[in-house]
Amino acid sequence: MKIVCECGNILDDENLETTIPLTVFPDNDYYDLLESNPKTVEELVDRMPVAPMWECKVCGRLYYFNTGKLDVYKLEKEIFDDE
């Protein structure tokens, strides 16, 4: 699948020149899975509550494949932590 980003870049999870594919999942679902004691790594991976997210390499927008829809996020402001 391909998506044309708002900036014109063509996103495609098989083209790492234009796209950074990410994987996200809710912490709570992940901890529930760990507590269910999967017996093997394969079982753990198969049951991971993951959703893909793509980052545009040109403008940094994030495309989150939420259940049944595609959410788009754009950075509003960079916040630097001067510790």
Ligand SMILES: [Zn+2]
């Ligand atoms: Zn973009």
